[in-house]
Every structure is written in structure tokens, then in C-alpha cells.
Amino acid sequence: MADRLLFTKAGRARYISHLDLMRTFQRAFARAKISIKHTEGFNPHPFVSIALPLSVGYSSQCEILEFGLLEGTSYEEVPARLTAAMPEGITVHDCYPAERKLKELCYVNYIMTFDYPEGRPQESEPAMAALLSRERMAVRKKSNKAKAGFTEVDIIPLIRSWCIECQSDTMMVDMVTSAQNPGLNPELVRAAFCAEYPEYAPDFVTFHRRDVLDGEGKTFR
């Protein structure tokens, strides 16, 4: 089976798109002189694959990249050497042989932070709790396949658990959502909240991926 990297994408690197990030890794492996497997065919290139694409602008401390480490570099050396060859904001924490299949990755833990620099309205917290406690919450999601340009998604069954923690000027929603088939982008939760409670719409929301989990809710690596 393949090898994996666990890495953080934060700070300025948040704005690197999925495709650009793969290219960045391909180059970083070359810069770090870490030999990795190439694809076969007419135009061979270093093979890398990112487990769960992250939306542009989100930060994450649990990104997983698959690749094939060739002889010449030990697993232990990879994180430091690769991090040194990376743009600002990407830190490689671990390199290890994959032991589980990617399809066992079932849930993602996201932290959404709603910013209210002018002070958070008291009612925002019960409003969010009410929204997440509904039986059903249909949200329009952009779709290139659907004729109408969007599809309707019920976000409630895709949220496994949640809790809210508030400060005077922020509201933090700690949420475990479905990772794939289908996954839930927490942006839809933000959009639903702002549509339902425009009066509590925050100034800005940041999204952070804290962990990826298996079917039992345990950390997936």
C-alpha cells in the first residue's frame, strides 16, 4: 500500500488551491531530494494524492497526502526535510506507511469561528443551537451536474455531533460532519445560519479542520 504524510495547512498557505497544492508537493519532494514513485505512461510525473480536498481559505492540522516513498529516505527524515522545502504555512508532521484504507475515513471535525468584532448578539448561540437541532434543514448547494445549477441537500443527517462555545465577540461551532459520499462542507452550515438568522450574521467566519475520524469517531491516520 501507499505511504502517507500528515501535514498542516495554515496561514498564507490556506489560499493555495487543491491542484496547486499537489504541484507544490511534487516540487517540494524534488527540492528535498526525496525520491518518490512516478506515474507510468507517456508523460510520467511524481504521484501524489490528497485524501480529502480542503476548500481554499480553510486551515487544517490533519491533511493527509498519499504517495510512494522510494529507497534512499527513511520515514523519520521526511517531515523535517519536506517542511524545509515548503512554502510558508505548510508543516509536515509525520510520514508513515498506510495501514488503513481511505474509505475508512468517515468523519471530519471542523471548528467554525464566527467573528463579531462589534460584540456578539446574545441570541446567536440559541439560534445556532436551534438550527443544528432541527429535524431537517434543506440547503441549496451549487452543482455543475444539476440542470438548475444547484441541488438541495439536507445538512442535518450529515452532522454527527456539535457543540457551541461562545465568547463576547466570537461563536465557535465544533462540529463532526460526514467526510465523504456525501461529505458536508461547513460553509453550508454558515450559509444556512445566515439565511435563517440574517440579524445574527457574523462579520466573518473562519473554518479549521481539526481532525479526520474513522467510523467509530477515532482519529484516522
Added chain:
Amino acid sequence: MMNRTLEHILPKVQKPARYTGGEYNAVVKNKGEVDIRYALCFPDTYEIGMSNLGCRILYGVMNERHDIWCERCFAPWGDMEEEMRREGLLLYGLESGDPIAEFDIIGFSLGYEMAYTNVLNMLDLAGLPLRSAERTDFFPLVVAGGTCCYNPEPLAPFVDFFVLGEGEEVTLEYIDLYRQARDEGWSKEEFLLEAARIEGIYVPSLYEPVYRPDGILGEVKALEGAPEMVGKRIIQDMDKAYFPVKTIIPSTEIVHDRVMLELFRGCIRGCRFCQAGYVYRPVRSRSPELLAQYGKASCEDSGYQEMTLSSLSSTDYPELLPLCDELLDYCAPRDIGLSLPSLRADTFSMSLMERLQRVRRGGLTFAPEAGTQRLRDAINKNLREEDLLQSCRTAFAGGWSGVKLYFMLGLPTETDEDVLGIADLARKVYFTWREYSPNKARGVRITVSTSWFVPKPHTAFQWEGQITAEEYQRRVSLLRDALRRDKSITYNWHDPQTSYLEAVLSRGDRRLADVLEWVWEHGGKMDSWTEYFDYQRWLDGLAACGLNGDFYANRERERSEVFPWCRIDTGVDTGFLWHERELCYASTSTPDCRTRCSGCGANKLLTGGGRCG
């Protein structure tokens, strides 16, 4: 490093990675430990600006100095500009995120005329007055370099001084003078007067154009303390020049996303229309040993999978084959592609082709420029038809199934016979394919592209009028009709509107500054992008300022006419240029600089008294 406003804006714009900095090898210094903050500005998008080798060199040269922190700044795309203006976010340096208005020096790289409105727009986005005279504070200084500065007059009122020629040395010289002036409390005028004494610096406020009643320039008066002539700067020894081995690797795709290995500067050919061929003289080469070393080190440091050899005419590099061999020994086992963009059609040999095929095969492009031997001789392209066809034969026999051919329409002395000659030549290329291709089932793609000739300052054709737009269109139609029945030949022609404006601006005078400002005020920016370009706006701008574009573009100049760039000396004698023009009208070619020195004058720039090469 990233400010909150920016963080709020970025999710709303396309390709936000262009606006964040933080790439591999981007230089971040401690503000408290540097003495000079420099904003290196490229008046186009990140993707274009980051592809510019000159900027990479200057970025490296400045940042090697501990006391200077050079940051980058590009023109934001419309969506980003709109957000910046709405949120009141001033144009900032990518490395620090600080507003460039607080920097010591703002330096623009000017490579093409259609970026001029972006210069104004960027100054405005920075929160600075556009005109030099209105920027009364000592800093930031606004300076500009690059090829367009060989006639900087249309931008003269906006820029404090222009830098002529290669910037590696002079940049540090004027920065040091600036520091002295700043620390000693000189006035801006005192500083500019002193800066004008540095070779290669043209201070436009020290010169005053005087126009005759008929509108033609009568004189460019040198005010007190201004040098009579301003010469350009060159690097004497390319082997000692800075090479950006360690350079920024963008985290998002740019136009030239590869290692660029600069073989030499200047060109031995002397094509009479080519500004680069004249203004970059004399020819100076890097040694092949050093190039091989730089090429490999650049691949190692960048992780790039592609390398391109860059120069005005790469096959004129004397040791090209041994260099390719050495680079290929490194590249091939690593799957690194090697490409050679500037090939002359008469020098594409079997041995070169085999080398280029070893890794990956790109497209093949030749630029005969003109369709008949007579016109090619007249413009001194010095390319023989049999050599072009021989090259095509080699390529087709070697398995290439497509070739692009570039031509210009409207060259001096061009007749309909010359225009139709393009179609004949393209057909001969097609027949060559039919005869020599080993695999005709794949078909062939022959692309003919024509642009509209723009006469440029400091060339043998600087006196020429551009043909009118109607005449250009007529010649396009003539060629299109001639090629109509050739299914294997695709014909593309350049849109005439930008070429006309280039002809206006490239030989324009200081009065055009008002037009630039008018166009910018009426929404002009990103004029090299069809999304933004509005031809009518430029015509309106010219009319509003009481100027006639045809006066600049279409008018043939007398030999005695005073040019707006008459104070600028590229090292090539004007008498030589005029003689070259006369040879054009006699359809006589001039041999290349290695075959015989034509005495253009540029070799006097070599201080060691050496010869070009």
C-alpha cells in the same frame, strides 16, 4: 503577516494565492533590521510578473544586501481591486503586507506599452498622487526600468526617474545615493539632480520638450545640471553577473513556470525592425560551464520539471550543442524537460533536434517574419528559404507534425507580392511535410500568424510610418483569401487595435501623458487583456487631449526630426541606424556581428575594449 482586511477579502476573489506571498524562497526580513524598503512593482498580474526574469534578478540582487528588503507587488485583477477599494486596503508588498506608500522606493518594470495604465492604477491603489510633481514628500521615490524606458516620455510626468539598461549594478548605486540623501535631509530636487549624474539614470524633470507650431518636437531642452545624453548600463562580464539560482517558486501556476537559463544578452543578427536586437547590444555570453552549473542548481533548488534556455536567438549561442548535452545528461534521467524557444529557422539541425527530443517534445515555432527573400533581406532577417525548408524537413522527418510560422505585415517596402509570398512559403512547408513525414496519417498543423508591424524607437525603422489600419486589414484579407483553400494551414492575425496604440505610445512624446491619465480616469487598466481593453476609450482620450494618434503612428519622420528619446543613448549610433534603413530600401542585408562587425558603435560600451561575443 496577513492583515485582517485582506483575510476578509481573499475568500471573495479568484485565485487568492496571487495576493498572499509566502511562497518558497520569498524573502521575509525583520523590518527593524533593514534600512531601505523597496517595492518591485510589475504592472500586470502575478502570473505575468512572476514570469519575468529581470524582476527575479533584481529581487535577488537587492535582497542579498542585508540593509535592503525588496518586496514584490503586482496589479490586482478587477475583482481584487474592487474589494481593495471598497475596504480601503492600500496596495501592499506581498512579503510584509505593508502598504507600499510607506516604502522608500517604488520601482516599476516596464516591458510593454499596454501596461502603462496599470502603472497609474497601481500608484492610485497605493494611495499616491500620480504625478511626480504632486508627490512632494521625499519618499517614496517612484522609478521605472525595463525596455520601454528607451522612450520613457509618455510616462515622464509620473515617474521620478527612469533607469536605462541592465539594472544589477545601477539599482544598488541609486539606492545608496537615496539613503545618503534621506539621512542627510536633501530635498527631492537636490537628490534628483545628483541621481542624474549616475550613468543610466534619466530624470525627466530635468528635460523640457519644446514643440514647433506644427506640433512636431523642436527640441528637448536639457535644464541646468542635466547631462546632454544619458547612456544605458550594461553588465560587462556575464560570468560575474548575478544569476537567480535560488528564486521564488510560486505556489500557484504562472505563465513561465520553469527554470529560465539566460544564455547571453544582445543579439548578433541585427534585424532592422527589432528593438531588442539594437538596445541590448553588445552581445555578451555566459560560459557554458557556468550555465550548466546554474541550470542544474536551479532545478535542484526549485523542484521544477522543466527548463528553458532563454536569449534573443538561442541557436546563436556558440556552444549550444555541448551545453544541451551536459544539461540533458542531468535532465533526462530526472524527467526534466528542456526547451529552446528562440530558434532560428536556418540553424535547426538534426543534432539539435535529437537532443530536444530526448526528454519531451514541445511545439516548433519559426519566425521568418516576411514571405519573400527580397523582404527578408530588406529587414535583415537573413534567413534563406532553403534553410527554413531544410529545417522543416528535419523536423517532419523526425516526427514533428506541426509548425508555427510567425510573420509581420506592414514592414517597410512590403508589397502585395511579399504578402502573397507568406502563403507560398506556408504551402512549401506543407509540401515538405507531405514529402518527408514518416507518418502522414497523423495529419499536419501549419499555423501562420501575422502581427502588424510597430516601428520602435532606436531601430533602423524608427523613422517609418506604420501603415494605416485599413491597409493592414486589406493585407490580412489578401493573405486570408490566398490561404482559404489550404485546409492544413491555419491563419491567425493579430488584432490591429493594440498594435496601433503601441505605435502611438512607443514613439510618443510627453503630451501623451495626459492621454494616459485621461484613459485611466475613465476606467482604463489591464489594457493587454481583452476583458478590459476598450479601444474607443483610447480614441476618446486622444481626442479629449487634442492629439491625433496618426501623427505618432502613421507619420514618416524626416531624418532631421528630433525624437522624444533623443537624450537617450543605447550605444548604437543614429547614423548607423539611418544607414541600415537605407540598406533596407536597397533590399540589401548586413552580415551578422560574428561574420563581420558593422561598426554600430555598441562595442564602445565594453570598457575592457573587448569585442562583442
